[in-house]
Amino acid sequence: MSRATCLLKALACCLAVSSTASVCLGQVAKEATQLKERLATITRGSSSADRASSIASLLDLMKVEYKSESFEEDGKSGKNLIVDLGDESKPQLLIGAHFDQVKVGNGVVDNAGGCSLMLELIERFNAKPLENHCLRFVFFDLEEVGLLGSTAYVKSLTDESKPVGFINIDIFGYGDTLWMMSPSPESQLPASFSKACKASKLGIEVSPMKQYPPADHVPFVKADIATIAIALIDNAEIQLVKNVISGKRGEFPPILQTIHTPDDTMEKIDSTQCAKATPSVVEAIRIFDRTTANSDAAE
Numbered sequence: 379m380s381r382a383t384c385l386l387k388a389l390a391c392c393l394a395v396s397s398t399a400s401v402c403l404g405q406v407a408k409e410a411t412q413l414k415e416r417l418a419t420i421t422r423g424s425s426s427a428d429r430a431s432s433i434a435s436l437l438d439l440m441k442v443e444y445k446s447e448s449f450e451e452d453g454k455s456g457k458n459l460i461v462d463l464g465d466e467s468k469p470q471l472l473i474g475a476h477f478d479q480v481k482v483g484n485g486v487v488d489n490a491g492g493c494s495l496m497l498e499l500i501e502r503f504n505a506k507p508l509e510n511h512c513l514r515f516v517f518f519d520l521e522e523v524g525l526l527g528s529t530a531y532v533k534s535l536t537d538e539s540k541p542v543g544f545i546n547i548d549i550f551g552y553g554d555t556l557w558m559m560s561p562s563p564e565s566q567l568p569a570s571f572s573k574a575c576k577a578s579k580l581g582i583e584v585s586p587m588k589q590y591p592p593a594d595h596v597p598f599v600k601a602d603i604a605t606i607a608i609a610l611i612d613n614a615e616i617q618l619v620k621n622v623i624s625g626k627r628g629e630f631p632p633i634l635q636t637i638h639t640p641d642d643t644m645e646k647i648d649s650t651q652c653a654k655a656t657p658s659v660v661e662a663i664r665i666f667d668r669t670t671a672n673s674d675a676a677e
């Protein structure tokens with residue numbers, strides 16, 4: 379090959395790489411904008427009824443069908459919102475995020491962010507379904523008053539409606555690391571997330587349940603369903619949160635100065651970090667779908 383041909387080839391290669399990178403950056407920016415729009419819609423109201431109807435309006439825009447399931451739990455009534463995608467004769471992978479918020483702030487990081495990630499996942503898996511599983515998404519009500527929506531949902535499960543795995547999304551607003559709770563990190567669901575994060579260079583940290591804040595994953599773990607929980611967070615904060623959980627004194631982590639306070643507002647969101655983390659979650663679910671083909675051995 380002549381020197382000139384060689385240089386031309388190298389130049390063409392550089393141009394190809396830089397145009398791919400700019401397409402990717404353009405895509406991230408587009409998704410970040412969409413995320414902010416969805417967050418603004420979900421957090422327009424603070425009551426569960428308001429937030430559920432905002433999510434329903436976003437699903438309508440996406441032309442995705444949903445149903446709402448009423449429940450009574452611990453003397454309170456609520457409504458979970460459910461979306462089913464794919465062939466329901468296949469084993470079901472369940473994904474959940476709570477939409478209710480505490481009385482202060484706007485419940486953006488906790489957990490309109492998780493709901494927005496669910497909407498993004500619904501959009502992507504509706505466009506390109508899994509091959510070996512159907513997906514069910516549940517937007518849980520009344521998490522903040524005692525995990526009531528998820529508890530009622532778990533109680534309603536039968537042997538036939540039991541999922542092969544459950545992914546809970548709670549706290550998704552900013553951060554460089556996917557913090558994952560898994561009682562058994564070697565099993566297929568958490569292993570798929572570790573693999574996807576490694577490939578995309580998104581940070582991942584895995585913790586057992588006792589070192590992870592309790593949320594809607596708890597009733598699923600108690601029911602012996604293969605469960606993980608994921609949150610997007612700054613890596614530097616994880617140890618600080620663990621210290622708080624274990625009762626150690628020390629610096630109070632910024633995430634705990636945000637959630638359940640008047641400061642859980644749109645200003646806390648880094649939509650670019652969220653948009654960059656989303657493909658790793660999508661890829662993890664696809665890896666799980668491929669590796670557990672024709673088996674329900676999620677654990």
Ligand SMILES: [Zn+2]
Pocket residue numbers: 476488489521548549593
């Ligand atoms: Zn939450």
